[in-house]
Amino acid sequence: MLVDVMVPAFGDGALVRETVTSVLAQDDPNWRLTVIDDGVAAGRDPGLGDWLTGLAEPRVRYLANPERLGINRNFQRCAEASSAELVVILGSDDRLLPDFVGRVRQAAQRYPDAAFIHTGARIMDAAGQPATPLVDRVKALTAPRVRDSARLGGEPLAASLLRGNWMYFPSVAFRREVLLRHGFRPGYDIVLDLDLYLRILRDGGDAVLLERPGIEYRRHPDSLSSARAGDGSRFAEERAFFAEAAAEFAALGWRRTARAARWHLTSRLHVLCKLPGLLASGDLGAAGALLRGALTPIPAGPQAASRLPDSTRPGEGVPSR
DSSP: OOEEEEEEEOSOOHHHHHHHHHHHTOSSOOEEEEEEESSGGGTOOTHHHHHHHHTOOTTEEEEEOSSOOOHHHHHHHHHHHOOSSEEEEOOTTOEEOTTHHHHHHHHHHHSTTOSEEEOOEEEEOTTSOBOOOHHHHHHHHHSOOOSSEEEEEHHHHHHHHHHOOOOOGGGEEEEHHHHHHHOOOTTOSSSHHHHHHHHHHHTTOEEEEESSOOEEEEOOTTSHHHHHHHHSHHHHHHHHHHHHHHHHHHHHTOHHHHHHHHHOHHHHHHHHHHHHHHHHHTOHHHHHHHHHHHHSOOOOSTTTGGGSOGGGOTTOSOOOO
8 A cells, every 4th residue: 555645845945855755754655745846837946856756766756837727726636646645645744764765554444434534744944843832732622632542523523623623634644546536725815724624524424533644734924825814815715615604514414514514613713813913913903803704603504604705605716826
């Protein structure tokens, strides 16, 4: 059983080279690495391809997009370019721990019907040093307690993820056929991971959770999620997504999941944590917009998503990095 490690990159740099090096250092040799570079068409440093070729490693492949796809469509290309039974989409600034491939292969064999495997993560800062930011302390509090491994699915797991998305997407190994069946929906950049998990669960798939972390996940201010939190677009996308999820799960009869989507408590708390910085900078307009979004309830019932303003619905425009 092979593991395809797919890295959606955005040009060359020290962090993406760290990511590649962490794959090369795996204890288990049953992996392939594909780097799909969305940065060359955007004028970013093109040196990554030459560096990867210079490694002279037959398990490593480099693909450069002829046109910029944006994060959502580049993730989709990663899924479609894979061919192994297990697929990991690893962030270009994250690192695999040395036993990651071996552990997910063992878990996949132990749980042959599981749709995906989640190992969790250690957190590091921009410099690669251990860190414990507030967002990850909250994730740790909301995540299920697991001893060695556990298999979860259905409404309990969906409701848990909507109360607070405690999963770390780069630490997830998907069954390829499940990943391709569901894919990444256009219009979502920030919540594309949560959207994918929930559609898999709604379709009857389940997950295996491993106790020990399998990756090192980097928190830094240049990441997409940090940038989108600063300008407020992250929260607009999240609000539209939660409204859609609340309506769909209410129609399905998953009441706890629909209620968790309407409350989206951790997203609201994240907004409130951003307010002091906006107020201190004098950006009262952005602060007011975020506060209104945090305090306004999502309507209940199957028609909730249709009652949102058009400007908050997902799927409009082209996803961007």
